[in-house]
Amino acid sequence: MDRTLGVYDDILDLLPDVENPTPLVRINRLNPKAGFALYAKLEWLNPFGSVKDRAAAYLIRELERDGRVNATRGVVEPTSGNTGLSLAGMCAARGYRMRAVVPNKVPLEKKVLLKIAGADLDVVTDELCPSPGMGEGSINMAKTRAKAQADLYVMPNQYENEENARAHYETTAPEIWRQTEGRITHLFVSLGTCGTVTGCARYLRERNPKIKVVAVQPTEGHDVPGLRNVAQLDVSKLFDPSLIDEILEIDYELAYTRALDLARREGLMAGPSSGLIFEGARRIVERDTRGVGVMVFADNVFKYVTNFVKHIPELAEGTSA
Amino acid sequence: MSDYSHPEVLVSTDWVRDHVGKPGIKLVEVDVDTKAYEAGHITGAVGFNWQTQLQDQLTRDIVGKEGFESLLGQAGIANGDTIVLYGDNNNWFAAYAFWLFKIYGHKDVKLMNGGRVKWLNESDKSLTVDVPKITATRYTAQQPDLKLRARVHDVIKAVEANSHNLVDVRSPDEFTGKVIAPPGMTETAQRGGHIPRARSVPWATAVNPDGTFKSADDLKEIYLKKAEVDPRRDTIAYCRIGERSSHTWFVLTYLLGLPNVRNYDGSWTEYGSMVGLPIER
Numbered sequence: 001m002d003r004t005l006g007v008y009d010d011i012l013d014l015l016p017d018v019e020n021p022t023p024l025v026r027i028n029r030l031n032p033k034a035g036f037a038l039y040a041k042l043e044w045l046n047p048f049g050s051v052k053d054r055a056a057a058y059l060i061r062e063l064e065r066d067g068r069v070n071a072t073r074g075v076v077e078p079t080s081g082n083t084g085l086s087l088a089g090m091c092a093a094r095g096y097r098m099r100a101v102v103p104n105k106v107p108l109e110k111k112v113l114l115k116i117a118g119a120d121l122d123v124v125t126d127e128l129c130p131s132p133g134m135g136e137g138s139i140n141m142a143k144t145r146a147k148a149q150a151d152l153y154v155m156p157n158q159y160e161n162e163e164n165a166r167a168h169y170e171t172t173a174p175e176i177w178r179q180t181e182g183r184i185t186h187l188f189v190s191l192g193t194c195g196t197v198t199g200c201a202r203y204l205r206e207r208n209p210k211i212k213v214v215a216v217q218p219t220e221g222h223d224v225p226g227l228r229n230v231a232q233l234d235v236s237k238l239f240d241p242s243l244i245d246e247i248l249e250i251d252y253e254l255a256y257t258r259a260l261d262l263a264r265r266e267g268l269m270a271g272p273s274s275g276l277i278f279e280g281a282r283r284i285v286e287r288d289t290r291g292v293g294v295m296v297f298a299d300n301v302f303k304y305v306t307n308f309v310k311h312i313p314e315l316a317e318g319t320s321a
Numbered sequence: 322m323s324d325y326s327h328p329e330v331l332v333s334t335d336w337v338r339d340h341v342g343k344p345g346i347k348l349v350e351v352d353v354d355t356k357a358y359e360a361g362h363i364t365g366a367v368g369f370n371w372q373t374q375l376q377d378q379l380t381r382d383i384v385g386k387e388g389f390e391s392l393l394g395q396a397g398i399a400n401g402d403t404i405v406l407y408g409d410n411n412n413w414f415a416a417y418a419f420w421l422f423k424i425y426g427h428k429d430v431k432l433m434n435g436g437r438v439k440w441l442n443e444s445d446k447s448l449t450v451d452v453p454k455i456t457a458t459r460y461t462a463q464q465p466d467l468k469l470r471a472r473v474h475d476v477i478k479a480v481e482a483n484s485h486n487l488v489d490v491r492s493p494d495e496f497t498g499k500v501i502a503p504p505g506m507t508e509t510a511q512r513g514g515h516i517p518r519a520r521s522v523p524w525a526t527a528v529n530p531d532g533t534f535k536s537a538d539d540l541k542e543i544y545l546k547k548a549e550v551d552p553r554r555d556t557i558a559y560c561r562i563g564e565r566s567s568h569t570w571f572v573l574t575y576l577l578g579l580p581n582v583r584n585y586d587g588s589w590t591e592y593g594s595m596v597g598l599p600i601e602r
Contacts, residue, residue, distance in 0.1 A: 104505065125354055125505065140409065141360060143441050148361025148448035 011093050014047035015057050021175035022046065024294065029265045030278070036285045038293045040268060040278075041176065044300035048089040048117075049082075051172075051298040055195050056086035058167035059156035060094070068154045069096050076101065076145040076153035078138035080192075080226045081110030082299060083158050088117035099153060101142040107225060109303045136235055158193045160237040168199025176200070176294050177207055185291035186212045188281040190227050190273050191247075194239040196296055201243035212245045216280030218252035223307065224272050226298065248280040255279075256311040259301060271299040272307060324537035326578025330419075330571075331534070332431045334440050337405060341365055347402045351375070351414040352437065353564070361448035363407070363440065367396045367455070371414045371564070375421060383470075383586065386462050389425050393460040397453075400427070400461060407433035407440070411525070411532050417567040420584055424470065426463025432571065435532035442531075469570075471557045471583035473591055479557060480517055480599065486556040487519035488548070490569040491589065495561065496521040498602040501593065508562050510593030514600040516559070520548040524565040527572045540577055552579050559585035559592070 001009045003020055016022045024039040031038050043051035063069040074097030075087055084100035091098035100114045101122040114121055122145070124137040139159065146155035158164050176184060187204060189197045201213045218224045220231055230247060233239045241247075259275030262268040270278070274297035281295050301308070309316045325331065332340075340346050341364055348366035350358050358368030369375060374392055375384050384392065398404065404422060408415035412432055422430045433440070440446045471479075479485035494500045498513030515521070526543050529535055535543070544550045556579055560566040563586030570584040585592075592598060 122356070122360070124356075137354060137409075140438055140441060141354075141357065144357065144361040144448060147441065148450050 011047050012057065012090060015053060015171075016046060016175065017171050018174040018178055021179055024176075024179045025268065027266060027278075030261060030282070031285065032282060033285050033289050035290045036288065036293065037291070038281060038285055038295065039180070040262075040270070040274070040295050040297045041172075042268075042300075043296060043298050044271075046086075048086045049299070049303075050086065051196060051296065052082040052086040054167040054171055055158055055164040055193070056083055056090055058163040059158065059161060060087065060090050062161075062163045063154060063156060064094075069094075071095060072097075073152060073154060074098050076142050076155050077158065078102075078136070078142040079158075081106050081114065081303065082226060083193075084114050084119060085110070085117055087156075088114055088119040092118045097152065099142075099145060101138045101145070103136070103138050105223075105225075107304060107306045109306060110225070113303065139235060158195065159235050162238070164193055164195030165199035165202070165238050168196050169203045170199075172196065172296070173200040173203030177204065180292055180294065182207065183292045184208075184211060184294055186214060186281070186284060186288070186293035188214050188216060188277050188284070188293060188295040190277050190296075190298065191215050191217050191230070191233065191239070192226050192228055192236070194233070194236045196298075198238045198240050198243055200296070201240075205243065212284075213243060214280060214284055215244045215247045216277045217247055217249050218255060218276055219249055222252035222255075223311070224252050224255045224276060225304065225307065227273050227276070246284075248283065250276055250279050252276065253311060256308060258282075259308075260312065263301065268297070269301045270297050271301050271304050273298050274300075325534075325576040326537075327575040330431050330575045331434050332405060333434055334443055334446060337363065337407070337433050337440075338446055340405075345402050346405065347396070347398050348405050348407070349396070349398075349415075349418065350408055350437070351406060351418045352409040353413055354409055357409050357437070359450070361450055364447065364449050364451070365453045366407075367453060369396075369418060371417060375414075375418060381587075383421060383424070386425065386465060389421065390460045390462050393462075394458050395455070397455040397458055398460055399458045401429075403429040403431065405431045405433055407436050409437045411438070411528050411568065412436040413524075413564045413568055416571045417564045417586075419571060420469060420567045424465045424467070426466060434534060439532045468581070469583060471559075471585035473585075473587050473595065475583065476516065476557060476559075476585055476592060477598065479555075483518065484554065486550045486554050487516050488544075488550060488556060488558045488566075488569060488573070489515045489519040489521050490524040490558055490560045490565050491515075491521075492523055493521060495589070498600075501589075502561055506561070508590050510561075510590050512593045512600055514593070514602040515589075516592060517599050517601045519559075519601075520550065522548045522550075522569070524560070524568045527569065534572065534576060537576060540572060544573065544577060550579070552577075555581040555583070557583050557585050559588040561589045562586070563588045 046053035076099040255272035255276035406415040558566040
């Protein structure tokens with residue numbers, strides 16, 4: 001492997017770390033305050049296409065260290081798509097079986113991509129009439145597989161596994177600290193499993209307790225794949241509110257319109273969750289006026305075309321002869 | 322469980338673990354997600370599909386007597402067996418199956434408290450994908466006990482006479498008519514709202530975070546005090562298609578011991594589609 005030449009022994013060697021970070025790109029035309037430098041960390045430049053590569057790699061390495069995966073015993077994991085894709089790609093590279101359990105509402109693109117990456121799929125109906133403690137259909141199905149077919153599957157459980165947060169403590173956050181030369185004042189993230197916010201906030205707070213950690217969440221009933229509203233966070237055992245300074249709730253339709261702005265005015269082909277984070281960051285920049293902000297953009301736009309057309313129907317106009 | 326009116330119909334997950342494979346004990350899993358049984362079930366359990374096995378496949382109706390006999394016979398269930406039902410979503414369709422077993426007169430039927438999710442989250446409980454070996458039996462059902470079931474004409478009469486407790490167990494948004502059905506559901510109705518004078522007590526208010534039923538005192542507080550369900554009157558419980566209301570029917574009948582509780586299995590998909598019936602929002 002020679003990173004200077006861009007030569008790698010294995011696809012997993014492309015995984016970022018402090019010596020090989022994902023890029024920070026400055027927001028220019030959409031930044032409302034010149035005194036506030038705002039950067040997007042482009043996590044879609046991970047080898048399997050999203051921020052989830054980081055957690056997935058730590059989850060897989062832990063299973064390998066403990067000897068819990070091998071040629072016959074692979075991985076089962078509940079996922080809204082990206083963790084599944086990361087795990088499926090890594091399992092393909094390593095020769096492990098992979099089964100992804102996805103809620104039905106996950107976009108078709110992601111379901112097909114999981115199959116392309118070699119994963120078997122369980123598609124489960126989302127919760128219909130929530131009850132306290134019932135858990136989510138996809139998590140319960142993955143637990144069922146791991147329990148009933150322990151010879152075939154182990155479940156790393158991204159929602160509860162500290163390795164998820166450790167990945168960000170050891171890679172994402174040190175990268176940000178170094179890339180901003182320790183000048184970061186605001187971190188903007190979204191909430192899902194909460195591995196990103198917990199891991200990054202722990203590291204950055206240790207370096208500078210004054211850094212503001214701002215979490216952006218979509219309004220209830222949202223349709224932003226991969227994200228959770230705080231009301232949906234009871235499954236995310238990595239959620240630690242003491243590490244978050246502010247949680248902004250933003251109309252989820254803005255996830256799509258702001259992502260469109262990012263594409264059309266910054267050339268950043270950002271996905272809807274990044275659109276939502278940008279809207280949250282924009283509001284804080286307007287308010288705080290000075291600082292250095294980093295937004296963790298989890299994924300790009302390409303897997304969400306169906307969702308975009310649903311939320312911005314005019315995108316489909318003029319697309320057929 | 323001792324404060325419940327009929328504690329004998331409820332068994333714990335530990336009880337089930339200790340009785341798996343004992344003669345005369347038959348486990349039956351009934352899930353909302355009909356793929357869940359195949360992915361893993363308790364050793365020895367058979368799986369019933371609520372869509373294809375517990376419903377008549379032509380007419381909108383519960384499975385007929387002959388169909389029920391055939392289903393149980395093929396599952397190796399004898400008339401004298403103790404049936405333990407469990408399923409996902411806090412036993413929604415397990416409770417529906419319980420109701421069917423009672424309609425067809427099976428004597429000893431129990432529900433596993435907490436259902437499939439409680440079992441799944443307990444480290445000393447196992448699951449298997451092995452399908453049990455079945456020796457078919459000849460099962461004889463009783464004539465259906467229709468006192469357990471409300472039909473739409475019963476509901477109309479009850480509304481006109483203001484003679485019954487009506488308990489709507491759907492979510493608040495379904496009750497108020499904000500939505501006709503939870504998102505993604507194929508079974509729906511023409512109108513949103515609720516039956517006039519129905520009390521809204523979402524089914525989930527009856528369960529603890531671990532999926533088990535709340536205590537008798539809590540249930541009395543919820544249903545008899547807060548929702549003012551009058552135990553001296555007959556009661557009809559309904560939801561959208563009759564499965565969540567089976568859960569509440571079970572609570573009211575067996576845990577609180579209310580007399581004459583009926584499950585309206587036509588529920589909102591029927592009532593909310595009828596021409597000219599009164600609706601409140």
